[in-house]
Amino acid sequence: MKKILFVFLTLFIAFTFNVYAQGVTITGDDIIPITLTKAMFANMKQVVVMAKAHDEKVHRYSGVPLTDILAKAGVMMGDSAKKKTIMTYIVVTAADNYKAIYTLPEIDLLFANRTIILADRTDKKPLPSESGPFQIIVPGEKKHARWMRQVTSIHVVRVK
Numbered sequence: 001m002k003k004i005l006f007v008f009l010t011l012f013i014a015f016t017f018n019v020y021a022q023g024v025t026i027t028g029d030d031i032i033p034i035t036l037t038k039a040m041f042a043n044m045k046q047v048v049v050m051a052k053a054h055d056e057k058v059h060r061y062s063g064v065p066l067t068d069i070l071a072k073a074g075v076m077m078g079d080s081a082k083k084k085t086i087m088t089y090i091v092v093t094a095a096d097n098y099k100a101i102y103t104l105p106e107i108d109l110l111f112a113n114r115t116i117i118l119a120d121r122t123d124k125k126p127l128p129s130e131s132g133p134f135q136i137i138v139p140g141e142k143k144h145a146r147w148m149r150q151v152t153s154i155h156v157v158r159v160k
Contacts, residue, residue: 028156063119095150
């Protein structure tokens with residue numbers, strides 16, 4: 001019994017360390033593939049959004065707007081790219097392989113009236129292990145199906 005517990009605990013720690021050790025990989029059509037590390041993330045402009053979480057309480061989430069993260073990988077947005085923007089979407093993948101799609105018009109502030117962020121903090125504390133190290137926060141969503149926990153990758157797709 002002790003051996004089984006030791007093996008389980010070792011696997012759990014290895015999985016948890018792996019999730020926390022990695023960054024977010026950004027790949028896709030016509031972009032510069034990058035891995036956004038915690039250090040790179042910390043050096044980007046941070047914003048705060050207030051949003052109602054799964055617990056039905058409003059929390060303060062801190063992170064980087066998805067627009068800034070995508071721009072770092074070379075995704076153009078705004079007036080100069082509006083024709084490409086309406087034909088582009090991203091697929092975000094979590095550590096458990098859960099996936100969600102976001103269209104660029106709902107992220108690009110030329111089209112959208114909310115800021116979707118990749119958060120690393122909630123209520124001024126690091127995200128809990130079941131959500132972090134990175135989580136997508138979509139203020140105003142009625143359902144939280146696209147509030148991606150433990151984000152590992154973002155893939156940009158341009159419809160041709």
